[in-house]
Amino acid sequence: MQPNSVSSIQVREQHLETSNGSIAPALHQLLDKTPLTFMHTGTNAVAIIARPTESESDHAAAVQTLPAEEVTVTGQSLTGSHLRHLKLDSYAPIDVLAQPELEITGAQTVAELLKFLPAVSGNSTSTSVTNGGNGTATVTLRGLPASNTLVLINGRRIVNNGFGGEAADLNTIPLSAVDRIEVLKDGASAVYGSDAIAGVVNIILRRDFDGLDISSYYGQAVRGDQRTNSYSITWGGGSETSHLMFSLAHYRQGEIRSRDRDLSDSADNRALGGTDVRSSASPSGYISLASGVVTNDGDGFTPWSEDFLYNFREHTSALVPSERQSLYVAASHSLSDTVDAYAESMVIRTRSELTMAPTPVFTRFDNGDLSIARDQIYNPFGEEITDVRKRVQELGPRIQNNDTDTWRLNTGIKGQADEWRWELTAATHYTRANETLSNLIDPNRLSLALKGPDVCAEENGCVAVNLLGAPGSIDGVQLGYIRAENRVDGTTRMHSVTYVADGPLGGNAAGEILAAAGIEIRREAIDFTSTDSAGLSLIGGVASGAAEGQRLIGEAFAEISLPLKADRLWLDGALRYSEYSDFGNTANPKIALRWRPWPTLLVRASYATGFKAPTLIDMNQTGHQSQEFLFDPCTNSNADQLPGCNGRADQDRIQYLTEYGGNPNLQPETSDNRSLGIVWTPGDFTGFHASLDLFEIRQNDVIDTSPQYLITKNAYHGLFRDRVQRDGEGDITRIVATRLNIGAREVRGVDASMRYQYQSKSLGLIRWSMNSSHMSSYLNQLAPGSPVEDLSGTFADAASGGAGSLPEWKANTGIYWQRGRWEGGYTIHYVSDLEESFTLNDQAVTRTIDSWSTHDLQLAYGVPSGFRFAIGIDNLLDQAPPFAASAFNDNFDARTYDLTGRYCYTTFSFSM
Known part of the structure; x- marks a missing residue:
């Protein structure tokens, strides 16, 4: 109606x-x-x-x-469709986190809310990711990269982050402005275009709020750190024809240091069943001489031993301190009885600062000629020294600051003509990000500083540096000469115009035919630079390269819902055609069938193709250099028999100069998505709902860069001679590892959920829910001809090129209660065990990472005057994350687990 x-x-x-x-x-x-x-x-x-x-x-x-599968209003479009379904039956599973659930969780960020969703696994980022993080937060559905999950605000695409533009930054979306979050666990390129291969996260903001809402939050870990506070004020009001709302919020998260948790305080993990990954680059130094390895601990040169290994965890951040401020304004005005105008504006400022151990120098492996000349003034050995490993603690810890400023403006008009509704929207989004990493070392200056007086002379401004001295021997003048700072600046921009209309197309004997159609024109641009993009990367930092590019996208889309049998059978279809100015065009269909054999049972099935356009970084990045640890088959004894070898190469080499960069000839990643599910809402058990959905994602032409793949194919088949460059003796001089469409994946699994609610005068409203996801297989092939691996149930750290934690089971369950002025909640999160592989005592080892569960408890009380007070405890049983021997940061996977331990918080709010 x-x-x-x-x-x-x-x-x-x-x-x-x-x-x-x-x-x-x-x-x-x-x-x-x-x-x-x-x-x-x-x-x-x-x-x-x-x-x-x-x-x-x-x-x-x-x-x-009977309860519907998701919280909706009849006649409103659902995530995954532009149709305004009058039926409440979705053809795909949707998780909904609505305002009451948001309040009771006590979460203060969008990333915090999504981290423990069962469908989320893999390499998402957050402020829990320290070494290798950049202050942004992303979401990864089905274990696929974050660029395969599309993030929307109010059903509209938003600009990607400024640090490379790979995915949307959840930290630029203030939770105080959120009304609900809908997570579509199905491919949706036919509806939304690029990136929606694994699914869609649609964040619905508050727009029609009337009144005043003021809230505050404070929490801290029981160990006294991670002190976090937030404040927000939201006001809305208006007349019959106009409405204005604004929300102002501030959020500050405290730090956790690695040294302050038993799990992460040491890099020597042998007692836990792992390896000793302390660094040989210690303040006293590792000095390789012809006579052996020595160190200088202040008592002169003595033989080096493992006792001098350096525990860098004494200095590192385990949870990055961060701060965010945001302003959100939404306004609407009725131009007539059938036409409304609206505008939404958002400004967000985010800041974070992480700490890493002082810069290490590896003269044999770092960029540049870092050998110490025999006549260097601080060299007492009278021989050239090529292998010195020194922690330059005199520089102080490395400090990484990440700053991001984001502006979003959406404006448009919408109206109704008879039973059809239409909407014209214009949007402009802009993100500016910069990163500074201080207390690094300039390799060019250090190279000069390690040479003799004929090269490093005071009259030329050169200052000799003492890498062979005891801790503290590098003085301020020396530090001033070699100290360097790396800066990364990035901007991403998006401008778009979208028109969409939907309504009844007519009818047949089975019911009303619903249809929607629209067009979208979008321009995307990126400008990304770093101080290392023109030369060698700074010692202690990571070369980021540079990129500049833009593209124009034109898209047309249409949807239809065709009833085949009244109240029993529907056929749904969608098609989107996309034209990209840089790589060409693609068309992606979706077809779905909904069948209700009995009034209480819904069977749904869908098939869709999807695509992920190569990012502007993928296509335009200028290469940076890195010394990669690789294996060249041409070093084997049978090198003369291999087509790509010019003789047997140097057997002692383990590192090779590698250049990474973009590839303007990339094509989109493509996918096939299939799903089959049932939804049961038994009429004799009012308030109960259950669903079971099987899913399969097949992905091809995955964009990746694998220098090892290039070397192997070059040696055994004589391929990629332009990318694997060898000299006349067969030694590799350079590897050009630009991105290629070479990978393939196949993910299969099943989602299951159950909900029940009961209400009585004596007990109040009681709700119980269970949501789980089972990954039955995750088949991954790095490149054609390489082996296919099943990664389901395994962990491989992102720092080593792995897909992260891919648990076979991830689930949560909880019971929530509301009676009068009281409400409470109790939630259990569960992650099943994982397997990891690593090398221990020169042997390949596979070990089990234990399963993990946490218990969260909340209790709230509201008074008639509008005040609400709540207390909560996360991780009630103080359960530490399971140890992972191959984890790069802090001995556990921060993308999946939480190091905080028991955490207590309180909220106080006033509404009127």
Whole structure:
């Protein structure tokens, strides 16, 4: 029933009783003798709908009071479709985190909310990712990279982050402005275009809020760190024709140091069943001479031993301190009875600072000629020294600062013509990001500083540096000469215009045909530079390269929902055609079938193709140099028999100069998505809902860069001679490892959920839910001809090129209670065990990473004057993350688990 029809129905004022606490009898009485009835649309939500005809009454009676799969309002489009379904049956599974659930969790960031969703696994980033992090937060559905999950705000695409533009930064979305989050766990390129291979996260902001809401939050770990506070104020109001709302928020997260947790305080993990990964670059030095290895601990040169290995965890951050401020404004105005204008603006400022151990120098492996000349003034040995490993602690810890400023503006008009609705939207988004990493070393200056007086002379401004002295021997003048700072600056921009219309296309004997169509024109641009992009990377830092590029995208899309049998069978379809100015065009269809064999059972199936356009970094990055640890088959004894070898190469080499960079000839990654599921809402068990969905994602032409693959194919098959460059003796001089479409993946699994709610006058409202995801297989092939590996149930750290934690099972369950002014919640999160492989005592070892579960508890009380007070405890049992021997940071996977331990918080809010 359309809103203009409903507005003509008058219902007299009534005083209704709810004797047993259920609202259903009161609604029956209220709507009696009207053409309206109601149905439960989810937890604590009801939709008013048209009363069915007599021929429909049997079916309606069975579904009238059953909860829908997601919290929706009848006639509103769902994530994954532009259609405004009058039916509440989605053809794909959707997880919904609505405002009541957001409040009771106590979460203060979007990334924090999504981290423990069962469908989220793999290499998402957050402020828990320290060495290798950049202050951004992303989400990874199904274990696929973050660039395969599309993030929307109010159903619209947003600009990607400024640090490379790979994916949207969740830290630029203030949780205080969020009304609900919908997670579509299915491919949706036919509806939204690029990036929606693994699914879609649609963040719905508050727009029609009336009144005043002020809230504050404070929390800290029981160990006294991670002190976190946030404040927000939201106001909304207006008249019958206009509305204005704004939300202002501040958030500050405290730090956790690696040394302050038993799990992460040492890099020597042998007692835990791992390896000793302390660094040979210690303050006293590792000095390789012809006579052996010595160190200088202040008592002169003595033989080096493992006792001098350096525990860098004494200095590192395990949770990055960060700060964010945001302003969100939403305004609307009715231009006529059928046309409205609106505008939404958001400004976000984020800052973070992480600490790493002082810069290490490896003269044999770092960029540049870092050998110490025999006549260097600090060299007492009278021989050239090529292998010195020194922790230059005199520089102080490395400090990485990340700053991001984001502006978003969406404006448009929308209206209704008969039963069709239309909307024209214009958007402009801009993100500026910069990163500074201080207390690094300039390799060019250090190279000069390690040479003799004929090269490093004071009159030339050169200052000799003492890498062979005891700790503290590098003085301020020396430090001033070699100290360097790396800076990365990036901007991403997006401008778009979108028009979409939807409504009934007509009808057939089975019901009304719904349709939607639209066009979108979008321009994307990136400008990314770093101080190392023109030469060698600074010692202690990571070369980021540079990129500059833009593209113009034009897209047309259409959807249809065709009833095949009244209230029993529907066929849904979608198609999107995309034209990119840099790589060409692609068309992606989706088809879905919904069948209700019985009133209480829905069977749904879908097939879709998807694509992920290569990012502007992928296509335009200028290469940076790195010394990579690789294996060249031409060093084997059978090198003369291999087509790509010019003789046997140097057997002692383990590192090779590698250049990375973009490739303007890249094509999109493509996918096939299949799903099959059932939804059961038994009529004799009102308030219960269960669903089971099988999914399969097959992905081809995955964009990757694998120098080892290039070397292997070059040696054994004589391929890639332009990328693997060898000299006349067969030794590799350079590897050009630009990105290629070479990988393939196949992910299969099943999602299961159950929910039940019960309400009575004595107990109040009780809700129970369980949500789980099972990854049955994750087949990964790095390149054609390479082996196919099943990564399901394994962990391989992103720092070593792995896909992260891919648990076979991930689940949460909880019970939530509300009665009068009281409400509470108890939630359990679970991650199943994993396997990891690493080398221990020159032997390949596979070990089990234990399963992990945490318990969260919240209790809140509200008073009639509008005040609400809540306390909560996360990780009630103080369960530490499971140890991972191959984890790069802090002996565990920070992308999947939480190091904090027991964490207590309180919130105080006022609403009127």
